[in-house]
Structures are given as C-alpha cells and as structure tokens.
Amino acid sequence: MSSTMVTGSVDTHQASGSGFSLKEWVFTTDHKRVAVLYMIGAFAAFLVAGIMAILMRTELASLGPTVTDNPAAYNTWLYFHGAAMILGYQIPALTGFFANYYVPLMIGAKDVAFPRVNALSVWLFWMGLVVALLTFVIPDPPDIMWTGYPPYSILTGGNTAFYTFTVLLMGFSSIAAGVNFLTTIIYMRAPGMAWSKLNIFIWCTLAAFIIQIIFVPILGVAVTMLSLDKYLGTHFFNAAAGGSALIYENLFWFYSHPAVYVIFLPAVGLIYEIVATFARNRIFNHMKMVYYGIFGVLALTGLVWAHHLYIAGIPNWMVLIHVFTTLVISIPVGLLMIGLLGTLYKGSIQYSTPMLYAAGFLFLFLIGGLTGIPNAMSAIYMHLTDTYWMPGHFHYVMAVSMTTAILGGTYYVLPKMTGRMYSETLGKLGFFLFFIGVNITFMFTLLMGVKGLPRRYYDYQQFPELEWMQQWATIGSYIILLGALVVLVSWLHCAFFGMRVGPNPWGSRSLEWTHAPSPPPPGNFGGEVRVPEDWSPYGYGK
Amino acid sequence: MKTLKRLIAGGALLLPAVRAEAEEGGAVPDITEAWHHLWKELLLDITIIGVIFAAVTLYLLIRYRRRKEGEEGKGTALTPLASLGWVLIPAFIFLADDVFLAAKNFELWNKMREVPEGSYEVRVEAYMWGWDITYPGGATATNELRVPEGTPVKVALSSRDVLHSFFIPDFKVKWDTVPGMETYIWFYPRTVGEHVMTCAEFCGTLHSSMHGKVIVMPEAEFKKWIEENTPQKKA
Numbered sequence: 001m002s003s004t005m006v007t008g009s010v011d012t013h014q015a016s017g018s019g020f021s022l023k024e025w026v027f028t029t030d031h032k033r034v035a036v037l038y039m040i041g042a043f044a045a046f047l048v049a050g051i052m053a054i055l056m057r058t059e060l061a062s063l064g065p066t067v068t069d070n071p072a073a074y075n076t077w078l079y080f081h082g083a084a085m086i087l088g089y090q091i092p093a094l095t096g097f098f099a100n101y102y103v104p105l106m107i108g109a110k111d112v113a114f115p116r117v118n119a120l121s122v123w124l125f126w127m128g129l130v131v132a133l134l135t136f137v138i139p140d141p142p143d144i145m146w147t148g149y150p151p152y153s154i155l156t157g158g159n160t161a162f163y164t165f166t167v168l169l170m171g172f173s174s175i176a177a178g179v180n181f182l183t184t185i186i187y188m189r190a191p192g193m194a195w196s197k198l199n200i201f202i203w204c205t206l207a208a209f210i211i212q213i214i215f216v217p218i219l220g221v222a223v224t225m226l227s228l229d230k231y232l233g234t235h236f237f238n239a240a241a242g243g244s245a246l247i248y249e250n251l252f253w254f255y256s257h258p259a260v261y262v263i264f265l266p267a268v269g270l271i272y273e274i275v276a277t278f279a280r281n282r283i284f285n286h287m288k289m290v291y292y293g294i295f296g297v298l299a300l301t302g303l304v305w306a307h308h309l310y311i312a313g314i315p316n317w318m319v320l321i322h323v324f325t326t327l328v329i330s331i332p333v334g335l336l337m338i339g340l341l342g343t344l345y346k347g348s349i350q351y352s353t354p355m356l357y358a359a360g361f362l363f364l365f366l367i368g369g370l371t372g373i374p375n376a377m378s379a380i381y382m383h384l385t386d387t388y389w390m391p392g393h394f395h396y397v398m399a400v401s402m403t404t405a406i407l408g409g410t411y412y413v414l415p416k417m418t419g420r421m422y423s424e425t426l427g428k429l430g431f432f433l434f435f436i437g438v439n440i441t442f443m444f445t446l447l448m449g450v451k452g453l454p455r456r457y458y459d460y461q462q463f464p465e466l467e468w469m470q471q472w473a474t475i476g477s478y479i480i481l482l483g484a485l486v487v488l489v490s491w492l493h494c495a496f497f498g499m500r501v502g503p504n505p506w507g508s509r510s511l512e513w514t515h516a517p518s519p520p521p522p523g524n525f526g527g528e529v530r531v532p533e534d535w536s537p538y539g540y541g542k
Numbered sequence: 543m544k545t546l547k548r549l550i551a552g553g554a555l556l557l558p559a560v561r562a563e564a565e566e567g568g569a570v571p572d573i574t575e576a577w578h579h580l581w582k583e584l585l586l587d588i589t590i591i592g593v594i595f596a597a598v599t600l601y602l603l604i605r606y607r608r609r610k611e612g613e614e615g616k617g618t619a620l621t622p623l624a625s626l627g628w629v630l631i632p633a634f635i636f637l638a639d640d641v642f643l644a645a646k647n648f649e650l651w652n653k654m655r656e657v658p659e660g661s662y663e664v665r666v667e668a669y670m671w672g673w674d675i676t677y678p679g680g681a682t683a684t685n686e687l688r689v690p691e692g693t694p695v696k697v698a699l700s701s702r703d704v705l706h707s708f709f710i711p712d713f714k715v716k717w718d719t720v721p722g723m724e725t726y727i728w729f730y731p732r733t734v735g736e737h738v739m740t741c742a743e744f745c746g747t748l749h750s751s752m753h754g755k756v757i758v759m760p761e762a763e764f765k766k767w768i769e770e771n772t773p774q775k776k777a
Contacts, residue, residue, distance in 0.1 A: 072747045145744050151721055152704040152746055239722025245705055246720065279606065281615025285625050292629045311707070313720045316655065323647055327640035331633050337595070338632055344602040347615040351607065362599045370588040377643060379650035380581060383714040386707055386742035452711025454742040457750035462738045541614040 029115035030522050031100045036417070037122045038096030039410075041129050045088030048133070050484060052081040057441075057477040060470045064459060071458035075143040076158075078456060080135050082146030083163070085399065086259065087170045088132055092125055093406045094266040095174065095212065099181055099205045101413060105512035105520065106199045106537070108190025108529035113183040121177040128169030131162055138162065145456065147252060148223065150237035150245050154230045164227040171220045178209040178216075190511075192531030199510060199537045200276075200283060203290045204269030207298045208262045215302070219255035222248055249312055253305040261301045263398060265294060267405035268336055271358050274412050275343050277508045278355035282538045284342025293339060296332025304329055310378040311385060319378050326376035333369060337362075352506075353427030357408025360435050361401055368397025371446060386456075389449025392442050400438045407434070407487060414491065415505050419518040420498030426490035433483030440476030444469045510537040570658045570694050572730055576650050577714040583646065587639065654715070657728045661696040662689065668699070668706035668719040670745055671752035681771040685754030687739060689731050690764040696728040707743035710756055716742055731758040 025033060055077050059067045068074060100118070104111055112118050135141045142163045144153040153160045185206050189198075226248065228234040235241035237248050276283055283289065306314055306322040340362065349355060371393040374380045384390065407430075415421050448470070449455075453463050460466060504513040511531075516524050606615075620628065664687065665676040675683045689695045699708050701719035709716040713729040741752035759767065 071750065075744075075747065075749075143747070147744075149705055149744070152744070155704060156746065239720075244720075244722060246723075279615050280608075280613070281617045282619070284617065285620055285628050288625050288629050292633070311716060312718045313723050313725050319651070320648070323651075324640075324644050327644055328637070330640065331636045334632060334636050335629060338628065341595075341598060341602055342628070343617070344599075344606055346617045347602075347606045348608045348613040349603065349606050359599075359603055362603075363596065366592060366595050366599070370592050373588050373643065374581075374584055377580075377584070377647040379577065379647050379654055380584060382654060382716050383577060383711070385716065386709070387711075452709070452738075454707075454709060454740060454750075456744045459750045461751070462740055462753040541616055 027119070029111070029119050031104050031111050031115070031118060032417070032520060032524075034118050034122045035097050035100035038092050038100060038125065041122075041126055042089050042093035042097055045084045045092075045129060045132070047484075049081045049084035049089060050481065052077040052084075054477055054481055056081065057474040059458070060460075061474040062471075063461065063464055063467055072143055074458040075145075075456075076135060076141045079142050079145055079163075080132070083166065084132055086146060086263075087166065088129055090263045090398070090402055090406070091170070091174065091259070094263055094270075094402070095177060095181075095205065095208055096122065096125060098201075098266060098270060098406075098409055098413075099177070099209075101417070102199075102201055102512060103181055103184055103205060104188070105416075105516055105524055106202055106510060107185060107188060108193055108511050108515070108525065108531060109184060109188040110523045110525070112180050113188055114180050117176050117180050121173045121180065124169050124173035124176070128166050128173065131169060132166045134162060147256075148226060148248075149252075150226060150229065150248050151239070153226055154237065160230050161227050164223045167223045168220055171216045174212045174216050178213040181205060181209050182213070190529040190531050192533070192535070194531075196287060197531065197536060199269075200272040200286070200289065200294075201266065201269035203294050204265040204272075207294050208265045210298060211258045211262050211265075211301055215255040215258045218251055219259075222251035222255070225251075246309075246313060249309055250305070250314075253308040254302070257305040257308065258301040260398060261297050263402050264333075265297065267402040267409075268340075270405045270409040270412070271340060271361050272343070273510070274354045274358040274408055275340055275347075276538045276540075277412070277506050277510070278352060278358070279344055279347025279349045280507065280540045281343055281345075281347035282536070282540060284339050284345065286538070289336060289339040293332050293336040296335065297329065300325060300329045300332065307376060307378075307381070310381050323376060323378050327373070330369070330373065330376075337365070337369075352411075353422070353424060353431060354408045354412035356428060356431045357404045357411065360431065361404040361408070364396055364404060364435075364438070365401040368393065368395075368401050372397060383452070384449060386454055387449040388445045388447075388453045388455055391455050392446030392449050395438070395442045395445065400442065404434075407431075410491070412506075414494050414498075415501050416503075416512060416516075416518045416520070418495050418498060419500060420494050421501045421505060422490050422494035422498055426486060426493060430483050430486035430490055433479055433486060435483075437476045437479030437481075437483055441473045441480065442476075444473040444476070448473075508537075509539045570730055571653045572732065573650065573654050573715070573728075574713045574730065576653065580646055580650050584643070587643070591639075654727075657696045657726065658694045658730075661694040661728055663696045663698060664689070665698045665700070666708060666719075667702055668708065668741070668745075668752075669702040670704060671741070671748040673708070673739070673752075673754055674702075677768060677772070679768060679772040681768050681773070683771070687754065687756045688764060688767055689756065689758055690761045691734050691758050692732060692761065694728055694730045696726055699725045699727070704745050705743045706741050706745050706752070708739065709742040710737055710739045712737040713756075718743055731756070734758050734760055 028034060055067055059074055138159060140157055140159045142160060143156060143158040144160060144163060148163050185202060225236045229236050235243045237243045237245050272283060303325045304322060306318050307326045310319050374384060375393060411422060411427055448466050451466060453460060453466055503518045515529055667674040673685050675687050699717055699719045701721045706719045707716055708719060715727045715729045717725050717727040735758050737756040739754050739756050741749060
C-alpha cells in the first residue's frame with residue numbers, strides 16, 4: 001500500500017517566536033491554531049448556553065414566576081441553549097477542535113490538505129457564533145427552539161432569519177471542513193501509514209464528515225425554505241396553500257438525527273484513544289470495530305429519522321420501518337461499547353483525569369443508550385415523547401456523554417498543546433462534581449418525564465406535585481456549574497502555571513505523541529514521517 | 543468470555559416474558575393498562591442489560607487498574623474466528639432482543655391505532671393556546687373534555703394555527719395536531735375522575751399554559767350534561 005505525501009503549495013503559517021500577535025491568530029492557516037480558534041469558540045458557546053441552562057433550571061425551581069414573569073424570555077433561553085449546544089459547541093468541538101488538532105498529527109501530515117479552506121471553515125463558524133449571540137441584542141430574538149418547526153416559526157414575531165443564517169453559516173463551515181478532512185485523510189497520510197494502521201479517532205472523524213457532507217445540505221434547504229416562507233411569501237409549509245409542516249419535520253430530522261452520530265462518532269473515537277493510552281493496551285478487535293461498528297452506524301444513520309415523528313402524522317408504514325431500523329442501530333453502537341470494554345480487558349489502567357472521564361462515559365452512555373430503547377418503540381414512545389423523558393435521555397446520551405469525551409479529550413491533549421501538565425487534583429475534582437451533578441439533574445429529568453411532564457414548559461401549574469423533583473434537578477445543575485468552573489480554572493492554571501512536561505507524558509504509541517514535540521511547531525514534525533511495517537498506534541506490550 | 547456468558551444468561555431470563563397476550567375476544571382493550579404492562583417488561587429488559595454491562599465495566603475498571611509503574615497491557619490479537627465471533631454473537635443477541643421488543647411494540651401499537659367499534663367521538667381543535675371541543679350533537683366546550691365512564695372515546699384532532707400535541711398523561715396517549723390534517727387518538731376511561739390534558743408540542747409563548755381537564759362522568763350525568771349543552775334547533 002502506498003501513500004503519497006502531499007506538501008502542497010500553500011505555506012503553513014510560520015509562527016514567530018516573539019509573543020502574541022492577534023493578526024497571526026486571526027489569519028492563521030496552521031491546523032493547530034485553527035483548532036485553538038474552534039476550541040475557544042466552542043467552549044464560549046458551551047459557557048453561554050450553560051448559563052441559559054442555569055437560568056432555566058432556576059426558573060423551574062419553583063412553581064410560578066421565579067427569574068422572569070415573561071415566558072417569551074424563557075423560550076429564547078431555551079432556543080439558544082439547544083441551538084448553541086449542538087451547532088456551536090458539540091459539533092465544532094468534535095469536528096472542529098479535535099479533528100483539526102489530531103487528524104494531521106495522527107496521520108503524520110504537516111497540515112490539512114487545504115489550509116486556507118480550513119481558515120474559511122473556522123471563520124464561518126465564528127460568524128455563525130456571532131449571529132447566534134445576536135439573539136441577546138436584537139429586539140425580536142428567535143423563540144422557535146432549535147428545531148424551528150413551522151408554522152410557528154413563520155407566524156412568530158421572533159426573528160427566524162437569525163436561526164436560518166446561524167444554521168447556514170455553521171453548515172457551510174461543516175461542508176468545507178468535510179471536503180478538507182476527507183481529502184486530508186485519503187491523500188496526506190505519511191508514507192507507510194496504511195488504512196489498517198489509522199487511529200480509531202481518524203476512522204470516526206472520516207465517518208462523521210461523510211455524514212456531514214451528505215446530510216448538512218438537507219438541513220440547509222429546510223431552514224432556507226423556512227425563511228422563504230416567512231419573508232418572501234412562499235408556501236412550502238403553509239397548509240392553507242397546500243403545503244405541509246410535515247415536509248419540514250422530515251427534512252429537519254433527516255439531517256438532525258444523523259447529526260447525533262456526527263457528534264457520537266468522534267466522541268467515541270476520543271474515548272477509544274484515551275482508553276487505549278491509559279490502559280496501555282491494543283484496541284479490542286480493532287478493524288472489526290471500524291467495519292461493523294463505525295461503518296454500521298454510517299450505514300444506518302440515514303434510515304432512522306422518523307423515530308422523531310411517530311406521532312407527528314406520518315403514515316403507519318413509515319413508523320413500522322423506523323421502529324425496526326432504530327432498534328437495529330443499537331447493534332453497531334453496542335459493538336463499539338464492547339470494543340471499549342475489550343480494550344480494558346487485560347489492560348493496565350492508570351486513572352489520570354482523561355481516563356476518569358472515559359470511565360464516566362462508559363456509565364453515562366450506558367444509561368443514555370438504554371433510555372433510548374423505549375423511545376424506539378412507538379407504543380411506549382407515545383407517552384414519553386415531548387415529555388422530560390426526552391431531554392433526560394438525550395442529555396445522558398448526547399449532552400453529557402459527549403461532554404465527558406470532549407472534556408476528557410481536552411485534558412488528554414492539553415500537555416501536547418501547551419507542553420505543560422494540568423493539576424490532577426483540580427482535574428479530578430472537576431470530574432467528580434460534573435459526574436455527580438449530571439446524574440442528579442438528569443435522573444430527575446427522566447423521572448419527571450415518566451410522570452408525564454411535557455418539555456419546553458416555562459411553568460407547570462398542571463403538575464404541582466413535581467416541584468420537588470424540579471428542585472433536585474436544579475440543585476444538580478448548580479453542581480454541574482461548579483464542576484465546569486473548576487474545569488475552566490484547571491485549564492487556565494495548566495496553560496500558565498502547569499509543570500513543563502516532555503513530548504509524551506502518557507507513554508502513548510500514537511504518532512502525535514511519539515514523533516512531534518509539545519507543542520508541535522508549524523509543519524508538526526521535524527522532517528518527513530515514515531511509518532514502519534510493524535508499527536501500530538496501539539502497539540503496547542511488545 | 544465473561545461478558546458473553548452474562549449476555550446469554552440475560553437473554554435466557556427474558557424468555558418467560560415471551561408469551562401470547564390473553565385473547566380479548568372482541569372486548570375493548572385497555573391500552574393504558576397494556577402500556578403499563580409493556581413498560582414494566584421493558585424496564586426489566588433494559589435493567590438486565592444495564593446491570594450486566596455496568597457490572598462488567600466496573601469489574602474491568604477495578605481488576606485491570608495499574609498496579610506497578612511501567613506496566614503494559616497484555617491484550618493479544620484475536621484469532622480470525624474469535625474476532626468474527628465477537629461481532630456476530632453480540633449482534634445476534636442484540637438483534638434477538640430488538641425483534642422481541644419490536645414484536646411487543648406492534649402488538650400494543652396496533653391496538654392504540656385501531657379505534658374500537660362503538661367509540662364515542664368528539665372533535666378537538668387546538669389553537670394558540672387552548673382546546674375547542676365539539677360533541678356529536680353540537681355541544682361545545684373549551685379546555686374541559688367531558689366523557690362518559692366505561693365507553694371508549696375517539697378524539698378527532700385538528701389545529702387552527704400551528705403544531706400542537708394533545709396529551710393525556712394518565713391515559714398514556716398523545717398525538718400531534720397538524721394544520722391541514724386530521725389526526726386522532728382514542729382512550730378508554732373506565733372510572734369516574736379528573737385527568738390533566740395538556741399540550742406537548744412547543745407552540746409559542748404560552749405553550750405551558752395550554753392545558754385543561756378530562757372529566758370522566760357517570761354515563762347518566764354525562765347524558766344530562768350533553769342535553770343541557772346541546773344547542774336547540776330552531777323549529
């Protein structure tokens with residue numbers, strides 16, 4: 001198997017040794033700096049959307065008005081929380097920050113295939129972020145939830161165009177990144193870096209970008225039609241003129257369910273990297289996990305969207321098909337979990353902070369995955385859908401599990417990015433606060449769902465008996481906030497005061513640790529990397 | 543291999559649950575009761591899977607913790623047969639559970655979607671933010687759905703403006719109301735009492751205030767109420 005090393009004609013940006021220059025950062029084409037720009041943007045979105053969550057949880061802590069007596073304000077917080085967490089935090093953190101930082105380093109490339117397109121991607125992402133943040137400035141903020149369902153999103157006085165443009169900017173950013181990273185992975189692997197030697201994270205990123213390239217345009221079309229209906233008088237979703245809201249619901253979920261796997265795959269890839277490194281063990285059933293786990297998810301991802309619409313008025317035959325496909329997608333996901341457990345087997349697990357997050361992931365994702373099974377079953381779903389059960393489930397499976405991957409992954413990469421080590425005490429404290437907080441909040445969220453409390457409620461006068469559960473969920477959210485602050489402090493502490501460490505403090509076998517200094521210079525490796533015949537990123541115990 | 547053995551043991555535990563539902567013989571099925579029944583079975587199913595996975599995870603995390611500095615993992619490559627087995631066997635077990643659950647699901651789903659003969663039909667039109675109710679004779683009400691005890695009730699659903707969702711938590715039924723479409727649910731109120739009905743699809747500012755009551759009345763009282771509230775035709 002031969003691999004070509006494409007150096008490319010675009011110069012990777014030369015970092016000058018003379019301190020901080022804003023211009024160098026803004027106009028950078030170095031994948032590691034682009035990664036940092038994604039990282040800052042994604043965690044800023046996480047923080048602001050997190051503050052919205054705290055406001056909402058405080059509002060819900062008592063019956064009747066608590067923080068605000070204006071339900072519209074609450075709806076705007078909720079809109080921002082959902083849209084920013086998914087489009088501004090999780091997807092950019094995983095396919096922006098981590099993909100940028102790791103892909104060239106893991107495959108032994110000097111940079112991505114198209115460094116300037118990469119800069120365009122991160123710029124578009126930041127523009128999307130700014131448009132989203134304008135929610136708090138404009139007089140008529142969007143109040144349409146991250147799903148933006150018509151006809152409400154068309155009839156509302158809220159500014160749906162800001163939603164459309166946020167989605168479009170983020171979407172173009174993702175498509176450009178997708179083309180860039182697929183090209184990079186296919187053509188820029190170091191000599192000797194055969195497909196079978198790629199890190200699991202690379203395979204996951206590859207699959208995630210295939211999904212983005214296929215499905216993002218569909219979301220783009222849906223939200224564009226929405227604004228055309230609202231502002232230019234078309235009637236795609238207007239029932240009175242022969243349109244249907246169901247068209248939008250189908251288009252929206254035809255992207256937005258696969259989007260779950262755009263987040264899940266790179267996240268599980270990071271967990272695999274962490275587990276292999278800290279258990280110092282080979283990946284269990286490595287290539288079978290790629291073929292049946294990752295590709296299995298990829299094959300089914302576009303066939304399960306209607307489980308969001310069982311009771312939306314779709315034909316019964318669609319329900320029948322999607323109940324089955326949705327249950328069946330548990331198979332590749334289950335295989336990926338078995339792969340993680342198999343990697344622990346006969347390992348030598350060191351409990352540094354990243355590994356704690358990975359261990360947390362195993363339990364949180366288990367709860368998240370299993371609480372999804374009732375949702376696949378249309379008859380059970382009829383009661384559970386649109387109740388607190390759903391946010392309970394998807395916070396476990398997406399919000400919280402994927403955040404353990406993102407936070408754990410960040411602790412894992414920090415010594416590479418900064419050349420410094422974080423404080424284990426702060427790292428572990430942050431993890432335990434986070435882990436305890438999320439379980440309190442989202443266990444009660446699940447329970448309130450079983451009791452039938454609908455989601456997206458500003459108040460719950462018709463369910464006064466649930467107030468005590470709301471209060472527990474709110475207490476949990478404050479613990480999460482405390483954990484997040486500890487995490488932030490520990491990162492800043494690491495960046496400025498951390499102990500200096502060598503290029504490979506974890507003793508990993510993967511290229512980014514063994515071949516590149518910390519932090520890696522522009523061009524990443526001193527010279528060209530050649531991968532020997534018997535090399536593996538997980539060649540432990542030899 | 544431990545994981546595998548436990549998975550098989552877990553599967554065997556589920557077998558007694560596989561049994562035909564008692565024949566109803568034309569009687570009206572109690573879908574709310576059936577929901578609770580299936581929910582309990584499902585909780586048992588996912589709890590068993592969850593406990594097995596959690597126990598294996600915990601065991602592995604503790605058993606294989608690093609005991610001395612510089613220690614390496616001792617995992618070895620699988621033989622081709624084992625590596626395929628570790629895909630096919632778990633996949634088969636998951637698939638068996640999936641098929642079992644799907645079958646259980648459709649049994650209940652079909653009952654939920656098939657309105658029993660002789661159901662009492664009311665029309666509910668959702669709007670921002672309330673429910674307009676129309677009875678067969680022309681009686682109307684807002685946000686208070688009165689129904690007779692012991693008769694299955696079909697609710698024909700429509701929307702005047704945006705998406706809503708008609709939800710009665712106590713009866714475990716819910717369906718979206720879609721502009722330009724007629725949808726339906728049915729439920730079976732067997733005893734006198736009051737239940738919350740509420741909107742479950744985000745519909746704007748006062749979404750959380752869009753609720754009312756389902757009032758199950760003794761049949762005679764219900765008839766009286768209908769008579770008193772049906773508009774008199776002009777002679």
